[in-house]
Amino acid sequence: MFAAMRSDKMQALHLFSDEATGLEAIIAIHNTRLGPALGGCRYMPYTSTDVACADAMRLARGMSYKAALAGLDQGGGKAVIIRPPHVLDRSALFEAFGRCIESLRGGYITAMDSGTSSEDMDCIAQQTGHVTSTSQAGDPSPHTALGVLMGIKSAVRVKLGQEGLSGIRIMLQGLGNVGYALAEMLVAEGAELLVADLDAGKVRLAVDDLGAQAVATDAVFETPCDIFSPCGLGGVLAPASIAQLRCAAVAGAANNQLSNQDAADLLDARGILYAPDYVINAGGLLHVSLTHQGVASGDIAVRVRGIGTRLDEIFSQSLKEGRSPSYVADHQAETILYGG
Structure with missing residues (x-):
């Protein structure tokens, strides 16, 4: 994994787990030279943790490049949540993920992406302010x-x-x-x-x-x-x-x-x-x-x-x-x- 991180010049890779909700999440932070990392949160049924990590790192790198050429004071990051076969309480799962984001103290800001919605971002927003694409923020x-x-x-x-x-x-x-x-x-x-x-x-x-x-x-x-x-x-x-x-x-x-x-x-x-x-x-x-x-x-x-x-x-x-x-x-x- 460290070899893959070095290859993509990845700054950090965070793995989170919450037994109560079934949350298994990964946040990849590629580069924060320009500002805090920003990137969407994917919610997909990945076949393995390695596949999920590789996807998060690939997408985080792309976000760094995108932010740089868009002239934004943002770094590049990406989150992926491995969608479990059965979800008892989706709202609770995303609230748990919000607590994970909050633990990074502003180093990563999340947003809507494949498999997630503005309603999911609203749940995250109950636990952290480091989120956008909420219902209030509007459709991008x-x-x-x-x-x-x-x-x-x-x-x-x-x-x-x-x-x-x-x-x-x-x-x-x-x-x-x-x-x-x-x-x-x-x-x-x-x-x-x-x-x-x-x-x-x-x-x-x-x-x-x-x-x-x-x-x-x-x-x-x-x-x-x-x-x-x-x-x-x-x-x-x-x-x-x-x-x-x-x-x-x-x-x-x-x-x-x-x-x-x-x-x-x-x-x-x-x-x-x-x-x-x-x-x-x-x-x-x-x-x-x-x-x-x-x-x-x-x-x-x-x-x-x-x-x-x-x-x-x-x-x-x-x-x-x-x-x-x-x-x-x-x-x-x-x-x-x-x-x-």
Whole structure:
């Protein structure tokens, strides 16, 4: 475990257990050079503690990079709770987790993530103030979607030489809270929208209400489009899927889109512009961080719109150096975090 921590330059790894509620939780803190670590809390049925620890560390590292390039005074952290087969009292479990967070004395601030809700954050908030994404803090999805919209506009400017999205054909994979909010924004901008989701009801809603065109989930990669926008699960950009892509750029909200770092080079070799996921989807982090600090929603939106400018800079440096945008973004984040 220590070797894995050194490999990711992980600062700390905390394991918590509470017999009364069945809580088994891990908090990974990657880097606090810029400020206290902030990151979501996942609640999933991990197959082992080792798998849960690896997931927490991988995600915490990504949060450090995301916060650094978003210009936030935050470090990167992540919490995972191993979901037990049977939960007698979910509220009590999350209250117990709140006590775990409080024991870190402000070193880690948690937020909503996969498997958790604002109601869960409300339970945590009964035991600690180091939590955001509560019912009172509001849904971060619209700000995440706004940042992705700005990133898509940046990619269209750089790759297609067009200001605005009128007539731009966008294949949107995933219609969750962020994906559907993004779909509404894209249609308002005049884009031609294609959508796919495992939930047929969400697809039908996008077709009926937004005039989108439905695409089968197993045909998303091979469908011709200007922009492929993954907004569902991570790891979708692997050698096999990249070989099928028929787009000019990839710009979407999903976390950890690349199956590995070689995938970024494969996209680059094919001439497909890639918007690094932790840069383009940072609107949610900006929302939870700045809301926690008491910043007004309108001022947060201004910061989120700056994601497009950051990507303009990354794309420009990428073209100048002949390196993938993923490499450029990593280098910029590491310079902020570690110096050099």
